[in-house]
Amino acid sequence: ACVRKVCRPFPTTAYRPGQKETMKGSPAISVLLVVSLIAFLSSSIEKIFSDHQQERELALDPRSITLKKDYNAEFPKERVLMENGTWFLPVYGGRMVSKPGPGVEIKNLCKEAPEFHSKIARIHVHNDYCSDESLGNCLPLVISYQQLAHSMGVPFTFTCGEVSSRKGVMGIMQIDEPSPDFQEQPSYPLDLQGNPFTLKDFCAIQKQDGCAFWICPQGGLENANDLIVQNMKKIASTPLGQSFEPDDAVIHVRLGDVMQPVKKKNKPSARGLFAHSAYRDILLQVQEEKGPIRSISLVTSPLDERVTREKDLPFLEISQKVLGDLAQYLSSCFPDAEVKIHNAMSEKASVAYSRLIRAKKVAVCGCSTFCAFPVMGVSDDAIGYMYKAEQMNYFAAPLADQRENMRVWDAPMLGNNEIRKYDESQVLHFLSDPTLIASAMMKATTLP
Secondary structure, three states: OOEOOEOOOOOOOOOOOOHHHHHHOOHHHHHHHHHHHHHHHHHHHHHHHHHHHHHHHHHHOOOOHHHOOOHHHHOOOOOEEOOOOEEEEEEEOOOOEOOOOOOOOHHHHHHHHHHHHHHOOEEEEEEEEEOOOOHHHHHHHHHHHHHHHHHOOOOEEEEEEEEOOOOOHHHHHOEEOOOOOOOOOOOOOEOOOOOEOOHHHHHHHHOOOOOEOOEOOOOOHHHHHHHHHHHHHHHHOOOOOOOOOOOOEEEEOOOHHHHOOOOOOOOOOOOEEEOHHHHHHHHHHHHHHHOOOOEEEEEOOOOOOOOOOHHHHHHHHHHHHHHHHHHHHHHHHOOOOEEEEEOOOOOOHHHHHHHHHOOOOEEEEOOOOOOHHHHHOOOOOOEEEEEOOOOOOOOHHHHHHHOOOEEEEOOOEEEOOOHHHOOHHHHHHHHHOHHHHOOOOOOOOOOO
16 A cells, blocks of 8 residues: 555566576575565655654644745635534734624624534634734734634634744744544533633623623633643743743833823723832732842833834833833842843844743733733742733733732823823833822732
8 A cells, every 4th residue: 555645666676587496596585685675665664654744743833834935825715614624714914803704703603603513623713924013912812712612622723824933922823733533522621710611601701792702801811821821831932932041020011102192082091101119019029928039121122213113103212211210220129139121123022921921930011911921821930910900901800819829910000191291201200209109009819
């Protein structure tokens, strides 16, 4: 039988008339031919299976998927249930939107999935172009699709047709989960209480008014905690994620558009700047539990006009001053700690994520969707602090109720709608004056 339809002719020997008797009478030659034949067959079969294994590993390696420039051409352009049971869901661009027509939004999928649940053997989400431009929007979607698949008891695949960087977060996030060989009972994920989390549970959250699984004030995404942690650890385990010595404390500082007012004047500020002492208080609390902090990293986006987004350019200069002022403040508060700023143009988002994930003692996330997942991915020996925002990261509080090393924090914030009322010197004064946050309550939610 031919393996993978690759056949190679066996070596043959041409015999002349009269040679047959000679061959019969030469056992040494016969043995030699048999040995040669066995050696050839063994070598050929080994190479065939080696080639097959190499192709299989290449197909399952998420970083190899992007090697083909025409990868998008291999997939349908619309949602379809394939003959092999794969529910194929195409999305497009940096925010993973669906094209007009039959949508692949999860709210639509929850309406249809129960009808042909028994026919679905896998969910495959394919994005034509992946980038790290909007991770706060994309990652919750990927995790939600993966949680949807697992709540149906089927494996999940996520691929990118093209990707801005194979070593970036979205490049690493590509996945092709193996199908179980035999499974009498589907293995469902567990919610935070340890109960099976099924399709019915998933869609019950999705169907609430004003809700999506990944952004619901009543909670939702915290039920995918295990998946989030698993994916974050995958990012931190890459060569780039292991290319530095981790620090005791890592703080993500969102700048730039946090100072941009929202268009609706009556809408409350969703983000802004915190007084420096808010971070100091967190680190002091961690020192009491984990011992002295010897290194502090401030992670933020590059503050260089060559790579700064157009909407952030008006705030570039003040962002530089705020960051430098915070570094100097923390150095004075923690004289035995080395304070470092990590925002080089060459540093990929996957490295910034890994710095947070690998923090030895504490990782801090403010009013940003960028840092929530990597802070959730810290080790059990470290503490993750997430800001208790009213308009984002709704999963922070319920997650902190169930995970001992996850906490929420609150502090006075100079919001993006209020910043425009003050000049630069007044803004910096707010950040450095400890009397302005004397009444701040650091809300740490932990298990008793």
